Amino acid sequence: MNTNGNDATGTIGATKTSFGIVEHIRDHDASGVSEIANDLGISKSTAHNHLKTLAELGYVVRQGDEYALGLKFLDLGDHARTRHALYHASIGEMDDLVEAVGERGQVMVEENGRGVYIYQVKSEQGLQTDSHIGTTVDLHTTSVGKSYLAFCDEERRREILDGELTRLTTKTIDDRDALEAELATIRERGYAFNDEERITGMRAVGAPILSDDETILGAISVSGPTTRMKGEWYHTEVPEMVTQAARVIGIRATYS
Amino acid sequence: MNTNGNDATGTIGATKTSFGIVEHIRDHDASGVSEIANDLGISKSTAHNHLKTLAELGYVVRQGDEYALGLKFLDLGDHARTRHALYHASIGEMDDLVEAVGERGQVMVEENGRGVYIYQVKSEQGLQTDSHIGTTVDLHTTSVGKSYLAFCDEERRREILDGELTRLTTKTIDDRDALEAELATIRERGYAFNDEERITGMRAVGAPILSDDETILGAISVSGPTTRMKGEWYHTEVPEMVTQAARVIGIRATYS
DNA sequence: GCGTTTTGTTCGGGCAGGCCGAACGAGTGT
DNA sequence: ACACTCGTTCGGCCTGCCCGAACAAAACGC
Structure with missing residues (x-):
């Protein structure tokens, strides 16, 4: 029974x-x-x-x-993320990035087909958190997740995406072909946008972290409300800062 | 059977x-x-x-x-410390304190008779060494632990200290009476020193966090090498900054 | 190349021990 | 004082945990 x-x-x-x-x-x-x-x-x-x-x-x-x-779980959790080279490599650099952009930043790795935030830096404008450390998210609904999917192995991507693409907002990309097209453009230009695809009113810019031009370690992003994330600044300046930080973090992650 | x-x-x-x-x-x-x-x-x-x-x-x-x-442990660990009001209350204030002092700072709570670090802020002079988040320490060997012992219930203190006082360095207070005397002075002046009692070459200044003059929530401290932690600055200015921060954190912890 | 020694994995059988239900004791509220 | 619900304890059934042996497969040594 x-x-x-x-x-x-x-x-x-x-x-x-x-x-x-x-x-x-x-x-x-x-x-x-x-x-x-x-x-x-x-x-x-x-x-x-x-x-x-x-x-x-x-x-x-x-x-x-x-x-x-x-609090023994705190110790275990710390060990779990210390294992990722990306964590150590991104600590200082992410703080600088968040200060430069003025919006919240986060670092993500993939585990069991989902994205997990392992580090987060809050900005001065203290928007309260809905995503803590350790939160898992659907990869196709975030800029970090899409960055990851765009640059990981094709077979791994197929494994992850074989199920349904859950729809969180009206702008969530829940069509498989549309997602593949989006990933292609992300792969081409090197960074990803998120335009209210997970939470209405929130935008983000993400970029993958590559160790030695082959393996992908994770991704980073900065995110903020649509009221501030807009215009030329959002479309060109922020991506430039994010990709630059991603490059630095990738280099630091390889040598450590 | x-x-x-x-x-x-x-x-x-x-x-x-x-x-x-x-x-x-x-x-x-x-x-x-x-x-x-x-x-x-x-x-x-x-x-x-x-x-x-x-x-x-x-x-x-x-x-x-x-x-x-x-990384599911990361989620559990985050929930475990989010439970403590002291964590939220100390986040911003500790960063300011560390910047003002220029040495590493940490926030501790007690669990099962041992001290657990739930938050840590690294200073500019960056060497990060032995105590991560989630690390547990003997209460009588740290400034945070002694601050806690000095201001917690008498019966609770007796429960915790009934065993042997482990000796980590030559300066560790491993005598029960000497420790009680030390705690008395800490209770009187409101803050605690740690002069190489846990790690040779390291000093610290700690202070308890009290919620409403009755219950103790934990303690905070700043710590650094003896080469920098010395003189009038170490003995009077740093304690002033630490106790001031502790007061602010205690107030923020009560109203939340 | 072939043994040899690892590794991780699968398969039954036996008996400890996990699970349950009922009874107990301690609070809390009405 | 009663009734309700809490956490805890106590036997006993019987599941399912644990073990040891056997199997697959990769990594050695020579």
Whole structure:
């Protein structure tokens, strides 16, 4: 009766429920035993045992009658992104870029067919964040993602894009052929625009990060509201700054 | 039938090994199946099943014949620290403090009796060394930790300090009474020094972050080499800047 | 080139241990 | 004081975790 998710053979059910609990806590900031048991469809005692184990390991912490995520995940997350050469290479350069442009900047890598932001620099005009560090996005809906798709292996691109292209706004490119055409122009000129394709009212300029003219490491972008991202500045000056920064970061990433 | 004397009853073994594997990968940057099985004392097939599960969940990623940490941990880690009001409150203010002082700054909270850095600002003189985000330290060996101990509940302090005081350098305060005396002076003047008590050649100035004169949220500090951290500037000017910043952060943390 | 020794992977069987349901105890609110 | 819900504990069934052995395949040594 209890088919724990997929019937993938040779897979550990207890681990799945443990991480299910962790994700439940993440999505609710803090959760209690009964709430978790109800939402995940497990018994209270099972939820209790998992939480006890996770607390003992230090991955969740009790506060009163609720459990919250422990900071051991912060350590794991830091190691996960430290692994990417792109992270170290982009730190200083991105700050300079954001200061020059005056809009928010972010660094993305691909994982499991989705884009993940591993670094973000907020600009002076403190627009509140909808995309934190670690957020995953559909590649075809962002300037970083399109930059990545335009410059990665053809077979890899096919793997990623074989599913449906989800549509987030009226301007999202959800047609496969139109996307390929867009990627071709991006590949030609070396950078990508995003004109309200993910969030209405937001534009962005992105560029890929290439290590030694072959392998792609990720992509960077700067993004801001349409009220400020416009005109000649948006169409030529910003792309110039972004591609220049991307070049520098690519060089720094190769030698380290 | 539980003749096992440990109070580890009602605890999930599979979860423990899964996280053991994750931590092994963290400590080795990337690991293979056999290596993990050997080091953790489990069979190859078990390690394989755990890795398969973790990969399916997206918490580890394959690269060739090895596994590395997935960026889903980055998301979890970000949520773990976003939970702390101190994180948001200190972001802008710490950058200003670091720029004014010219040395590296960090923000710490306590978890499970140890200090965890949740934010860090590097200074212009850039050598980044040993303490990343998420690093845990012994409270009695740092200026942030001593600031925390000086201003937290007495019973909490007793819980934390009941064990041995590990000695990291020749100047580490490893005597309980001496530490209590030090904490008293810190409590009186409102800030703490660290004179090579954790790392030889490094000094620091720390101050607690109090929300509404009662509860302590954590602590902040600036740290640098003894060659630069010295004289009247180190003993009076820096503490003034640090405590001032701590006050501002404490106020910002209460109203948010 | 052929052994040899790795690697990762798959396959059954056995028994520990994860999961559940029910009962307990501690709060909280009415 | 009652009723409700919380977290926790306790037995027991039986699943599914763990292991060891066997298999595929790539990386050595000579």
